[in-house]
Amino acid sequence: MCAKKVDAVVIGAGWAGSILAKELTEAGLSVVMLERGDERATAVEGDYPSSIDELRGAIRHRLFQNLSQSTVTIRNTLDQEALPYRRLAAFLPGEGVGGAGLHWSGVHFRVAPDDLALRTNVVARYGKGFIPEGMNLQDYGVTYEELEPFFDKAEKVFGTSGEPYTINGKVVGKGNRFAPDRSDAFPLPAMGEVYSASLFRTAAASVGYHPYALPAANASAQYTNPYGVQMGPCNFCGYCSGYDCYMYSKASPNVNILPALRQDSKFTLITKAHVLKVNLDADKKKATGVTYLDLRTKKQVELDADLVIISAFQFHNVHLMLLSGIGQPYDPKQNTGTVGRNFVYQTITTSRAWLSPKQYTNLFVGAGGAGVAIDDFNSMNFDHGPLGFVGGSPVWVNQAGVKPIAAAVGGPGGKAPTWGEGYKDAMMDTYRHSLTIDAHGSNMAYRDVYLDLDPTYTNAYGQALLRMTFNWKDNDIRMNQYVVGKIEPVIKAMGATRYSLGMLKDGEVFDTRRYQTTHLGGGAIMGSDPKTSCVNKYLQSWDVSNVFVIGASAFPQGMGYNPTGMVAALAYWAAYHIRTTYLKNPGPMVQA
Amino acid sequence: MKLPSSTRRNFTAGLLGSTSFWIYGGHKVWADALQAESGQPYQPRYFTAEEWRFLNAACARIFPADAHGPDAAALGAPEFIDRQMNTPYGHGELWYMSGPFRSGAPNLGYQLSLPPRDLYRQAIEAANAYVRDQHKAHSFADLSAPDQTAVLKAFEQGKMMLGTVPAHTFFEQLRQNTLEGVFSDPLYGGNKGLAGWTLLGFPGARADFMDWVNQKGAPYPFGPVSISGETA
Ligand SMILES: Cc1cc2nc3c(=O)[nH]c(=O)nc-3n(C[C@H](O)[C@H](O)[C@H](O)COP(=O)(O)OP(=O)(O)OC[C@H]3O[C@@H](n4cnc5c(N)ncnc54)[C@H](O)[C@@H]3O)c2cc1C
Ligand code: SF4
Numbered sequence: 001m002c003a004k005k006v007d008a009v010v011i012g013a014g015w016a017g018s019i020l021a022k023e024l025t026e027a028g029l030s031v032v033m034l035e036r037g038d039e040r041a042t043a044v045e046g047d048y049p050s051s052i053d054e055l056r057g058a059i060r061h062r063l064f065q066n067l068s069q070s071t072v073t074i075r076n077t078l079d080q081e082a083l084p085y086r087r088l089a090a091f092l093p094g095e096g097v098g099g100a101g102l103h104w105s106g107v108h109f110r111v112a113p114d115d116l117a118l119r120t121n122v123v124a125r126y127g128k129g130f131i132p133e134g135m136n137l138q139d140y141g142v143t144y145e146e147l148e149p150f151f152d153k154a155e156k157v158f159g160t161s162g163e164p165y166t167i168n169g170k171v172v173g174k175g176n177r178f179a180p181d182r183s184d185a186f187p188l189p190a191m192g193e194v195y196s197a198s199l200f201r202t203a204a205a206s207v208g209y210h211p212y213a214l215p216a217a218n219a220s221a222q223y224t225n226p227y228g229v230q231m232g233p234c235n236f237c238g239y240c241s242g243y244d245c246y247m248y249s250k251a252s253p254n255v256n257i258l259p260a261l262r263q264d265s266k267f268t269l270i271t272k273a274h275v276l277k278v279n280l281d282a283d284k285k286k287a288t289g290v291t292y293l294d295l296r297t298k299k300q301v302e303l304d305a306d307l308v309i310i311s312a313f314q315f316h317n318v319h320l321m322l323l324s325g326i327g328q329p330y331d332p333k334q335n336t337g338t339v340g341r342n343f344v345y346q347t348i349t350t351s352r353a354w355l356s357p358k359q360y361t362n363l364f365v366g367a368g369g370a371g372v373a374i375d376d377f378n379s380m381n382f383d384h385g386p387l388g389f390v391g392g393s394p395v396w397v398n399q400a401g402v403k404p405i406a407a408a409v410g411g412p413g414g415k416a417p418t419w420g421e422g423y424k425d426a427m428m429d430t431y432r433h434s435l436t437i438d439a440h441g442s443n444m445a446y447r448d449v450y451l452d453l454d455p456t457y458t459n460a461y462g463q464a465l466l467r468m469t470f471n472w473k474d475n476d477i478r479m480n481q482y483v484v485g486k487i488e489p490v491i492k493a494m495g496a497t498r499y500s501l502g503m504l505k506d507g508e509v510f511d512t513r514r515y516q517t518t519h520l521g522g523g524a525i526m527g528s529d530p531k532t533s534c535v536n537k538y539l540q541s542w543d544v545s546n547v548f549v550i551g552a553s554a555f556p557q558g559m560g561y562n563p564t565g566m567v568a569a570l571a572y573w574a575a576y577h578i579r580t581t582y583l584k585n586p587g588p589m590v591q592a
Numbered sequence: 593m594k595l596p597s598s599t600r601r602n603f604t605a606g607l608l609g610s611t612s613f614w615i616y617g618g619h620k621v622w623a624d625a626l627q628a629e630s631g632q633p634y635q636p637r638y639f640t641a642e643e644w645r646f647l648n649a650a651c652a653r654i655f656p657a658d659a660h661g662p663d664a665a666a667l668g669a670p671e672f673i674d675r676q677m678n679t680p681y682g683h684g685e686l687w688y689m690s691g692p693f694r695s696g697a698p699n700l701g702y703q704l705s706l707p708p709r710d711l712y713r714q715a716i717e718a719a720n721a722y723v724r725d726q727h728k729a730h731s732f733a734d735l736s737a738p739d740q741t742a743v744l745k746a747f748e749q750g751k752m753m754l755g756t757v758p759a760h761t762f763f764e765q766l767r768q769n770t771l772e773g774v775f776s777d778p779l780y781g782g783n784k785g786l787a788g789w790t791l792l793g794f795p796g797a798r799a800d801f802m803d804w805v806n807q808k809g810a811p812y813p814f815g816p817v818s819i820s821g822e823t824a
Binding site: 511 | 653654655656658660661679681684685686687688689690692694696697698699700701702703741744767768770771772774775776777779780788789791792793794795796797799800801802804805806807808809810811812819
């Protein structure tokens with residue numbers, strides 16, 4: 001890299017970064033994208049058969065963040081001492097070109113429009129008093145109508161498979177009747193349904209729910225996206241989650257965006273470049289560029305830029321803001337500052353149903369984004385009045401391809417032994433004849449749940465680690481318990497021989513040892529008031545107007561849906577407004 | 593400033609991709625695999641003779657022989673674990689291992705300063721000492737199978753320490769690595785004859801189910817195949 005000054009620097013080569021880099025080079029800017037991890041190409045990392053290796057892949061975390069260099073610390077409450085997250089477990093951040101977008105599963109949702117203005121909707125329906133003490137319920141400050149063209153664009157880039165319900169107000173298919181209206185069909189028809197999912201569809205309909213095919217960024221047929229790159233049809237190999245798809249069927253920045261971007265001479269990708277901080281001018285109102293560590297030469301490099309895009313994944317975004325001094329750090333005691341405020345996650349619990357010995361669920365067959373879901377208990381789709389909680393969960397069978405080590409270590413479930421005598425019999429029954437149903441739900445924001453810098457632990461580069469203060473709260477536990485209760489009739493209608501319901505227990509604390517999801521959110525949230533949000537509706541920092549912060553960090557609360565569809569739409573939305581408004585007249589796009 | 597160690601770099605830079613040959617933690621997995629096929633009994637490279645006896649016995653109790661097939665020791669789980677000790681994983685290079693090391697609530701996760709290889713070393717020695725103390729036998733491997741199971745249950749459920757390692761932490765490490773050995777690709781030394789996969793009905797590296805997306809509950813008809821092309 002010889003140029004010392006570029007038009008724009010993009011931090012992180014995941015979904016958000018790749019979208020911004022593509023849009024900004026299209027606008028004629030010179031763009032440098034800095035990625036701390038390695039170069040990754042499907043021809044190498046996804047090569048068959050060596051990629052079809054569970055030990056190296058999902059168990060030893062070949063494609064994930066190497067915690068030996070940097071991690072976070074975690075505590076449950078303000079008075080606890082936070083301890084490092086030493087081994088990957090509860091959530092699995094990405095590293096390397098493509099980010100977590102290379103090894104994600106591919107469930108590709110839009111948003112429930114009610115969730116975008118959740119505070120307004122809850123207050124309108126149930127009154128202010130309905131919001132529990134200490135819950136920071138907020139609106140996004142952007143509407144579904146504003147975002148719709150960008151959801152549409154993202155689906156076309158991702159090659160998303162799905163079944164619509166309405167297009168331009170007309171019912172056109174058997175899709176999700178709770179889904180918002182669309183301007184166009186999905187680019188590809190819905191994915192096929194594995195046996196477990198089809199059983200769920202029939203049983204859910206028989207008890208009066210409204211099943212639909214999960215929208216999946218797994219290609220149900222051959223596809224060429226608007227950037228001219230091709231995807232092959234998914235063969236349900238079951239190696240989405242944690243792997244690089246060897247069939248070029250799962251959408252990733254590597255397959256769907258970077259092949260086009262790499263051909264643009266105005267674009268430069270630098271790998272093994274760990275950004276240490278965004279550099280600011282003396283009064284902290286303008287960014288002048290970034291400082292990164294070249295992990296090959298071990299030298300620090302300063303790169304000047306007019307525009308800085310922070311797109312390093314939800315919590316890395318917040319970490320970089322705190323390390324750089326962008327905005328005021330959130331203080332939960334004084335309730336001041338915004339950076340780190342409204343840190344959220346998602347609730348997820350899994351229930352299991354065992355079928356007769358004649359019914360084989362072939363759990364290894366599956367695709368990461370495919371399945372059948374119901375939205376009857378998501379968002380504001382049901383009456384919360386008598387229930388007294390905010391939020392909800394989609395419920396689904398999302399058989400993504402269960403591997404033997406994960407299954408064996410997880411154990412047969414129910415009351416069966418996890419080793420020794422009786423283990424094999426139970427494990428064989430579970431692996432051959434059971435299926436799982438998830439309640440994948442929202443998580444609200446609370447005054448004492450937040451992100452800040454750890455006072456004790458540092459990364460390999462001597463910087464303070466990010467500290468997570470996180471716990472489950474009564475509102476979300478009761479929401480989960482209620483929705484899981486609604487799964488029971490479906491399991492009975494399936495004719496299960498036995499079942500176990502997985503739900504959060506009263507007072508349950510967040511356990512960092514068990515994988516839940518990598519759907520972390522908030523900490524640099526969007527909104528219309530700079531006192532309670534970090535970025536405006538265009539994801540522009542209120543404090544440093546040439547910095548945009550793109551990712552799930554913008555979500556004011558954790559929604560029931562998987563986040564990436566929303567992240568991609570927000571990325572295209574922000575890029576559009578940078579291109580059409582900001583670049584013509586750089587400065588704050590919304591007056592504080 | 594701490595940077596990735598040379599083993600870590602070899603681990604990633606050496607992933608050649610197009611064949612099953614790669615440098616893994618500084619030693620050649622493929623050469624190991626070939627050696628394993630040569631029929632010689634496996635000689636542990638990390639564990640001592642006493643530790644090796646412990647490991648063989650413990651693996652067999654965690655995943656015992658029965659009507660469904662052999663135990664984990666016969667399937668190569670001890671060999672798998674021994675080989676893992678010489679990988680970046682065994683050296684703790686995949687974990688955040690900077691201090692201070694403080695103990696905390698169990699839900700905040702592993703907080704010991706020991707990488708897996710050191711954890712095994714300390715805990716096996718302490719486990720044998722525990723057996724000498726409680727059972728008047730020389731070591732865990734000398735106990736009867738039911739007594740071995742009882743000791744492992746005590747480790748799993750008890751509050752005792754094995755050196756500086758909580759017994760249940762050690763037990764969970766052992767259980768997890770044993771099952772990894774039984775169910776991973778035979779390339780790593782376990783899952784001999786693909787017996788682990790056959791037990792579950794997992795077809796291994798086939799990874800193409802275009803015609804089997806939904807066969808209305810029929811069992812999948814094909815046996816497993818490994819990365820190197822071995823079938824069962
Ligand atoms: C196993 C798994 C399954 C998932 N499945 C789904 C799913 O089905 N549906 C869904 O919606 N979502 C899913 N997700 C979540 C999804 O992967 C993320 O929402 C998405 O990738 C976020 O995109 P991003 O661009 O914000 O971050 P990422 O894709 O993670 O990219 C961030 C990049 O920034 C780099 N970076 C970080 N810090 C620095 C720094 N200081 N300097 C330089 N580079 C840096 C990282 O290395 C990384 O490459 C899944 C995640 C995982 C782990
Ligand atoms: S299931 Fe489909 S999309 Fe997923 S990795 Fe396999 S071929 Fe790719």
